[in-house]
Amino acid sequence: MPFPAFPLPLIPRTARLLPVMLLAGCASLSGEQQAVQQTLMDEQASVQQWQATPVTSVAGEEAVESNSLLALLPDEQLTQLVKQSLAANPGLQQTWLTLQVLRSSQLGVEANQLPEADLSLSGSRSEDDGNSFTTELSVSWELDLWARLADSSSAAAADVAEQLALYQSARDTQVAEVMSSWLQLIQLNNAIQVQALLLDSLRKNEDAIIQRYRRGVGDLDDLDSARSSLASAESTQADNYYQLAAAKRSLRTLLGRVTDTAEDDAEVPIPADYPAVLLPLVELPEQTLARRPDLQAAWQALQAADLRTQVAYKDMLPSLSISAALSDTATSPSSSLLTDPVWSLLGQLTAPLFRGGELKAAARTAELNAAVAAQSYRETLLTAVVEVENALDQEATLARQQEAIQRALESARTNETRYVRRYRSGLVDMLDLLSVQQSRYSLEDTLNTLTYQRLSNRITLGLALGLPGTVTLENLTASPAQAVSESLPASSSDLSAETL
Template identity: 35%
Template sequence: MTSISNSKVLLVICIFTALAGCTSLNHSEKLDRDNTIAVPQNWENAQEYVNTALSQQLLDLVNSKELSALVIDTIENNHDLKSTALRLEQASLLDAQSGRYQEPTLTSSYQVSRNKTGSITNNQRISLDLSWELDVWGRLSDTSDSASAKAKASELDYIYAKNSLVARVIQAWLDVVYRAKIIDVENRWIASLSKTEGIVAEQVLDGLKEQADLDTARAETYRIRAALASREQQQLAAIRRLNVLRGKVGQHLDFSTIDTPEIEAPPLTLPGDMLASRPDLLAAYQTVIAADKDTSIAYKDLLPKLTLTSSVYKAGSSSNQLIDNPSLWSLVGGITAPIFNQGNLETQAKIAELKANVAFINYQKKLLNAMTEVGIALDQEYYLNQQEQHYQDAHIYSISSMKNYQNLYQDGASDVLALLIAQRSIYQSKIQLIQTQQARFSNRISLGLALGMGI
C-alpha cells in the first residue's frame, strides 16, 4: 500500500512539473524581428576605377616595407589591442567553463566529528559524491551556447580592433609622409620668396622700385615662415600620436628616406559579401545570438530543476573501522522549483528579452552604418579624384601666370603685389594638390576597412 501511495505522489509531482514547464515556456515567445535595413544588390555609386585584382589585405594597397614593419611593431605594442586580447582570453575561458555545466560534478570529502550526548563518540566519514542536473529544458545547453557566442563576438571584436588599428596606422603614416612633402614645398616657397626679395632689393637700390615693394615682399616671406613653423609643430605632434599607437614615447621617427606613396584602390565587393567579411557586423550578430540565448535561459530559470545525487561512503568511529567497514551508497533524485521568487525571475526574464531586442537594434544600426561608410567612401573617391585633376590644372596655369607676371614686373608693367599673388598661387595649388592626394589615399584605406579588408 505504501508503495502505491509513493507512486501516486511521484506521479503528481511529475504532472506538476510538466504543467509548470508548459506554463513557463509560454512566456518565452520566440522574438519576431524583421530586418528593416534593405541590403542592395550593388553599390549605387560604384565607379570603374575601383580595383578588382587585389587581395583582402590593407597593406597590399600600399606595398611598403617600411610601413609593414611599422604596422607589425604597432600590433605587438599597442596597449588598446593588448586590452582587447585580454578580454578575448577571458571570454574564451568562460566559454570553456560553460561547457562543463552539463557534466556531472564529482567531489570527495573526509569528515571527522566528536560528539558528547551522554558519552563521547568519535565519527569519521569519507565519501565520493556525484551530482548531476538533468538538462530537461535545455537551460544548460543554452548557457553553453550563449558563452560560445560571446566568445566568438569577442574574437571578432579583436579582429576588427586589429584591422581598425592597422587602418589608423596607415592613415597616420600617410599624414606624416605627405606633411613632410608639404614642408618641403614651403621651404622651396620661402627660397623663392627670398630670391624675389633680392631682386626687389636691387631694384630699390637702383631707384627703380619703392621701399614699400621690398617691405611687401618681406612681409610675404615672414608669413610663410610662420606657416612653416606651425606645420613643423603639427608634424612633431602627429609623430608623437603615431608613436602612442606604437606604445612608445617621443617624436623620433625617420621619414626622410621614404618616397611619397600611392595607394591602390581597394577591391570592390558586393554588399552581401561585405556583410560576411566585416568582423564588427559578425560580432554584433553573435551578440544577438548570445542575448537570445540569455533570454531563453532567464525564462527556463522559472522551470523546475531535476537533479540526481549519488554518494558512495564509508563511516566508522576510528580509522580502522573506516577501513574495515563496508562501503555504503545512496541515490537521491530531487525536483526544485521557484515559488516565492517567481515574480523576480519573471522580471529578470523580461529584462533579458528587452536586452535581446536592444542587441538586434544595435546590429541593424551597425549594418546601416557599414553600408553608409562604403557609400561615403565611394563618393569621396569620385570627387577627390576630380579635385586632384582640377588642382593639377590649377598648378600648371599658376606656373604660366607666374612667368608672365615676372616679365611684366621686370618691365615695370606690374607691381610686386601681383607678382607675389602669382607666386603664392603656384605653391598654394601645389600644397592643395598634395593634401588632396593624401585625402584620396587615406579615403581608400577607409574604403578598404569599410569593405572588410584587414591584415
C-alpha cells in the same frame, strides 16, 4: 527522494502550467520584437539591392582585388611598423586579454553541464565513541531537461565569438591607423618643403619691394602686404613643424613606444614621395558586409541576448537533479577509505512557485536586452553601408579635385617658365615672377594635401569593405572572420523569428 513541502498532487498541475507560461512568454517576446525583426529583414533586403559599381579613377586606374589592408600598400618598412604595433600596442593587448577572460568564463559555463564529483575526509573524537573517521565520495548531476544549460553554454560561446570579432576589428583599425599615420608623415614633410620654398620666395619678394622703395618706385603699402604675407607663411610653417612632431608622437603611441629616441627616428625614415596605394575592389554588398568584423560582433551579441532570453524563461520550469554518494566510517583513517562503503542515491525535482516576481523581471530584462542588441545590430548595419558609400563618393570626388589641381599646376609651371624668359628679357619685373612662383607653390601644397587625402581614403575604403588588416593573425588558431562566419546571416532569409 525527499518529500516536498507542498502536496504531491500539485506537482503534475504545476508541471503543466509552467510550460504554458513559457510558451506565453515566448509569444509575447515574438510579438514585441516583430517590428524590429521586420525592419531588419527589410533593411538587409534593401542592402542586397544596392549594386556596387567598380570604381575607376579619372586617370583610368582600375580597382584591384586584395586580401588585406596591408596589401594595398606593399612596403617593407610599413610592414615592420604594423608588426610592431600589433605586438606592442596596449589597447590591442587589452582587447586580447578580454578575449582570454571570456574564453575562461566559457569553460566555467560549459562545466555546469557535466557531473560534479567531490571527495571529503573528516575526523572526530568524542568521549564515548572515541575516534571516528568518515570518507565520502559524492557525484551530482543536473539533468538538462529543457536545454537551459546548453543555451547558457551557447550564449557564452556567442560572447567569445563576439569578442573575437571585436579583436579582429581592433586589429584592422590598428593597421589602418598605422598606414594613415605613415602617409601623414609624408604629407607633412612635403608640406614643410613646399612651405620652405614659398618662404624663400616671399623673402625675395620683400627684398625686391625694399629695393624698389629705396629707388622711389614702390610705396609702404606694398611693403606691408609683403611682410604680412611672409609672417602668415612663417606661422603656417611653424604649425607644420608642430603637426609633424605630433604625428610622430601619434605613430609612436600606435607602436607602443614610451619615448621617441634617436634610434626610433632612424627606424622610421620618411620617404620623399608617396607610395602607390591600390584601389580596393568593391564587391557585392552581401559579401562586403558578411566579412566586416563589427557586424559579425553585433550579430553574435544579438544571438547571445536571444539565448539568454530563452534561459530566463526556462528558469521558470522545474529542474531535476540526481546525486549519488559512497560513504564509509571507521575508527582509523585507513579503514575509512571506502573499504566497506554505504551507497545512497537521491533524485530531486525542484519547481519555483513564488519568487515575488523575480523570475518574470529577469525574463523581461532579458527581452529588453535582446531588443537593445537587435537595435545595435541595425545601427551597425546602417553604419557599415554609409561608410562604404561615403568612401566611394570621397574617392570619386578627390579624383576629380586631384585632376583639376594637376591641370592647374601644369598651367602654373608653364606660366612660370614664360615669366622666367620674360624676366630675363626685361619684359617683367621680379615681383611679377615671384607672384607666379607663389601661385605654383600654393597649388603644389594643395595637390600634396589632396594626394594624401585620396590615399588615406583608400585605406578607409578597404576598412569599410571588411578587408582584414593582415593576412595572418598571430596568437590565434583561426581567423575571427572564419570563426564566426558560419553564424552570421548571409541574407535576410536567415533572420527568422526563431533567431530573434
